[in-house]
Amino acid sequence: VAEPGTVQPLRFDEGALLVLDQRALPGTERWLRCESPGDVADCISTLAVRGAPAIGIAAAYGLALAGEDRDGAAELLRSTRPTAVNLAWAIDQVLAAPDALARARELHREQEAADRRLAELGAERFSPGDRALTHCNTGALATAGYGTAGGVLRAAWERGRLHQVWVDETRPLLQGARLTTYELARAGIPYRLITDSSAGTLMARGMVDRIVVGADRIAANGDVANKVGTYPLAVLAARHDVPFYVAAPLSTIDAGTPSGDAIPIEERDAAEVAPGLPGLNFAFDVTPAELVTGIVTEAGVLEPPYEEAIAAVAER
Numbered sequence: 001v002a003e004p005g006t007v008q009p010l011r012f013d014e015g016a017l018l019v020l021d022q023r024a025l026p027g028t029e030r031w032l033r034c035e036s037p038g039d040v041a042d043c044i045s046t047l048a049v050r051g052a053p054a055i056g057i058a059a060a061y062g063l064a065l066a067g068e069d070r071d072g073a074a075e076l077l078r079s080t081r082p083t084a085v086n087l088a089w090a091i092d093q094v095l096a097a098p099d100a101l102a103r104a105r106e107l108h109r110e111q112e113a114a115d116r117r118l119a120e121l122g123a124e125r126f127s128p129g130d131r132a133l134t135h136c137n138t139g140a141l142a143t144a145g146y147g148t149a150g151g152v153l154r155a156a157w158e159r160g161r162l163h164q165v166w167v168d169e170t171r172p173l174l175q176g177a178r179l180t181t182y183e184l185a186r187a188g189i190p191y192r193l194i195t196d197s198s199a200g201t202l203m204a205r206g207m208v209d210r211i212v213v214g215a216d217r218i219a220a221n222g223d224v225a226n227k228v229g230t231y232p233l234a235v236l237a238a239r240h241d242v243p244f245y246v247a248a249p250l251s252t253i254d255a256g257t258p259s260g261d262a263i264p265i266e267e268r269d270a271a272e273v274a275p276g277l278p279g280l281n282f283a284f285d286v287t288p289a290e291l292v293t294g295i296v297t298e299a300g301v302l303e304p305p306y307e308e309a310i311a312a313v314a315e316r
């Protein structure tokens with residue numbers, strides 16, 4: 001099912017999960033072979049595989065590699081990263097299925113189909129000539145193989161509704177600078193890389209027509225947890241009247257979490273910010289629903305009031 005020009009993050013083959021090591025990209029394409037849930041858990045916690053939908057699919061395959069102790073494996077995988085709800089969601093889906101591997105493969109296909117559908121719906125919001133800004137990496141690498149916000153950009157480009165992408169570097173691990181630029185270049189989509197702190201200047205100069213980002217968890221009231229740096233973008237977008245879209249499959253919506261305050265925010269090693277210095281490294285932030293123009297899902301583009309829009313799709 002691989003789309004020409006995309007790089008797939010995961011492959012299940014001959015009893016093992018092969019993970020493209022995203023820490024080594026864009027310089028090196030190295031595949032890691034996981035033969036146990038523990039191997040998969042290591043890949044998720046060290047960010048060899050990352051992005052909310054991709055870690056969900058990886059964990060689903062990880063569970064398919066478990067022996068007798070499926071519950072222990074599920075707990076190990078669940079504990080790797082706290083913010084992305086796709087992880088817990090995928091684990092629960094596999095635990096409830098009689099055949100773990102068959103369900104993992106099915107989730108992989110279903111999530112890719114969801115990405116394609118939401119990408120099409122999101123692209124409809126774009127206009128020819130648009131210069132869109134994005135944060136982190138939300139393309140094929142971060143998902144089941146097509147992309148959320150990255151998929152929307154790709155679909156908009158294919159439909160002649162995108163002129164260029166502004167790519168935030170995404171401190172401290174540079175998912176934008178390393179991974180999004182790599183994917184856009186492979187897809188032939190024009191981009192310019194910017195420092196995260198340039199976004200305000202670009203918006204003040206009228207150089208940004210639209211912002212589209214992904215999500216790690218969307219609460220029942222529409223608050224959005226995503227890569228740290230998303231919230232300041234949303235505040236700037238409101239100040240400059242730039243439409244701010246979040247693109248995510250329904251599996252990223254957590255109707256059981258009432259608002260952003262209840263979303264667990266992963267804190268990572270301060271050494272990722274600067275080795276040897278005292279630091280603080282929140283990996284995600286929360287954007288209040290009132291700053292979000294629309295949430296692009298495979299079931300349609302949700303608009304305020306989000307409480308109602310989310311309740312309606314969560315019942316599906």
Ligand code: MRU
Nearest residue numbers: 050051052138142148214215227
């Ligand atoms: O820490 P990461 O690289 O896993 O963070 C990824 C993000 O924040 C993405 O924006 C999010 O998972 C959506 S990916 C389609």
